[in-house]
Amino acid sequence: GDSVTQMEGPVTLSEEAFLTINCTYTATGYPSLFWYVQYPGEGLQLLLKATKADDKGSNKGFEATYRKETTSFHLEKGSVQVSDSAVYFCALTPNTGNQFYFGTGTSLTVIP
Amino acid sequence: EPEVTQTPSHQVTQMGQEVILRCVPISNHLYFYWYRQILGQKVEFLVSFYNNEISEKSEIFDDQFSVERPDGSNFTLKIRSTKLEDSAMYFCASSERRGSYGYTFGSGTRLTVV
Numbered sequence: 001g002d003s004v005t006q007m008e009g010p011v012t013l014s015e016e017a018f019l020t021i022n023c024t025y026t027a028t029g030y031p032s033l034f035w036y037v038q039y040p041g042e043g044l045q046l047l048l049k050a051t052k053a054d055d056k057g058s059n060k061g062f063e064a065t066y067r068k069e070t071t072s073f074h075l076e077k078g079s080v081q082v083s084d085s086a087v088y089f090c091a092l093t094p095n096t097g098n099q100f101y102f103g104t105g106t107s108l109t110v111i112p
Numbered sequence: 113e114p115e116v117t118q119t120p121s122h123q124v125t126q127m128g129q130e131v132i133l134r135c136v137p138i139s140n141h142l143y144f145y146w147y148r149q150i151l152g153q154k155v156e157f158l159v160s161f162y163n164n165e166i167s168e169k170s171e172i173f174d175d176q177f178s179v180e181r182p183d184g185s186n187f188t189l190k191i192r193s194t195k196l197e198d199s200a201m202y203f204c205a206s207s208e209r210r211g212s213y214g215y216t217f218g219s220g221t222r223l224t225v226v
Contacts, residue, residue: 004154032212043116043219044155044203049212089155093212098143099168100215102155 002027006090006103013080013110021075021106023064023090031092033057033066033073034100038087047075047088080110114138116218118204124224125194133189133221135204141214144187145205146179148172149220155203161187162210194225 007022025031035047035057048057053068062077073090090103117136125131137144146158159169161179178190187206191198204218 034212036217041121041219043118044205044217046215091155098207098210098212098215099145099157099160099170100147100155100212101157102147102149104152104154105149 002031002092002094002101004090004092004101004103006088007106009087009105010107010109013108015082015110015112016079017110019075019077019080019084019108021088021090021108023073023075023103025071025073025090025092027071027092027094027101029095030068031094033064034091034093035062035064035073035075036089036091036102038089038105040086044089080108082110082112084108085110114216116204116206116216118202118218118221120221121219122222122224124226127196127225128193131191131194131223133191133202133204133223135187135189135206135218136185137187137204137206138208138216139185141206141208141216143167143207143210144179144181145207146189147203147205147217148200149203150197150200158189191223194223196225199223199225 032051034049036044037047048059050057050066056065087105089105091100144161149155201220207215
C-alpha cells in the first residue's frame with residue numbers, strides 16, 4: 001500500500017546551518033507529495049507541495065523536489081532559524097482518493 | 113485565514129468511558145476527516161465524511177468509533193468505550209472538494225485514557 005518513510009529525529013542544528021530531512025515514498029501511480037509543519041501547540045500547516053515528477057515546491061526558504069526515479073521528496077533549507085523549530089511531516093495523497101499518508105514526523109530544534 | 117477548530121485541546125478520560133471530540137470545520141468545506149497520531153507513530157487516517165455519510169474509513173475505524181455532523185457547523189468523533197490504546201492526538205481536517213486542494217487541519221485534541 002501507499003506509505004511514507006522519513007528520517008528519524010530529533011534533529012538539532014545551529015542557527016544558519018543547512019537542513020535536510022529525508023523522505024521517501026511508496027505509491028502506485030502518481031501521488032501528490034507534501035511537507036507539513038507543526039509548531040508547538042498548533043495544527044498541521046501545509047509548508048509546500050508538489051503534484052508531479054520534477055516539480056519543486058518551495059515556501060519560506062524551504063524546498064523539496066519530487067523525484068520519481070528515487071521516489072523521494074527531501075526537504076531542504078539553506079540557513080535555518082530558531083523560528084523553524086517544529087515537527088516536520090512528509091505526506092502523500094494518491095492520485096485517486098483523498099486521504100493523506102504521513103510519515104512519523106521529524107522534530108527539528110534550532111539553537112542560537 | 114479560515115481555521116479548523118478543535119475542542120478540547122486535551123482530554124483525560126477513564127478507560128471504558130465514552131468520549132466525544134469536537135471539530136468546527138471551515139464553513140464552506142464539504143469534506144471532513146479524522147486522523148490520529150499515537151505518540152511516536154505516524155499520523156493515520158481514520159475516516160472521511162461527505163454528504164452526511166462516511167465515504168471512506170480505515171481498518172482502525174471499528175465499531176467503537178462513530179462520526180456525526182449534528183448541526184451545520186460541528187463534526188464530532190465519538191469513541192464509545194475508550195481503551196488505553198486510544199490515547200493519541202486526534203486531528204480533524206476539512207476540504208472544499210475531493211482531493212488535497214484546500215485541505216486544512218485543526219490543531220488536534222490530545223486524548224489520554226487512564
